[in-house]
Amino acid sequence: MDTEKKAEVKSFVASRIIILSINKSDSKGEKAIWRHAFAKSVCEDIKAWALLERDIPEELTGKTGTPSYMENAIYMAIAAYAACGSNVDNVTLGQAAAALGESSRDRFTRLEKARSLNELWMHLKSILRLISSKKGTGLDYGLLAKDLVDWQFDSIRTIRKWERDYYHKNTK
Secondary structure, eight states, X not given: OOXXXXXXXXXXXXXHHHHHHSOSHXXXXXXXXXXXXXXXXXXXXXXXXXXXXXXXXXXXXXXXXXXXXXXXHXXXXXXXXHHHOOBOTTOOHHHHHHTTGXXXXXXXXXXXXXXXXXXHHHHHHHHHHHHHHSTTOOBOHHHHHHHHXXXXXXXXXXXXXXXXXXXXXHXX
């Protein structure tokens, strides 16, 4: 996957997070739609999908009528932010999970077993809820979106990256 495209994915997610974090009635309504989408399968919520399609740059969209890898990743990252909050620049999923200590290890291990995007989403949501439950923890949802694009191409490499970040943080 093109590095430039992944940078666009990260940038787009960051811009949506800024909009969702503004305390205005429009952004509150959008955030509620995205929170609702968090509870569903990937790209299943029609209202969230409509929001994404309204705002996403054309170069990040699928050409065949099915969601692109980038659309899937963006959808997941924005829904995760809306439901779990606390965007922290340059903190990866592995680092955020490591900040929880051993309480996250079992959930983190389940990511390795995911064979589909929806299965990954189910396990990822569990970890993200745990991260959001601990005050002072968070992650960079733009980086998460980039990783989710990568996972769709090479799941093993992406899981290994998250594990390196997890264990590096836990050995300091």
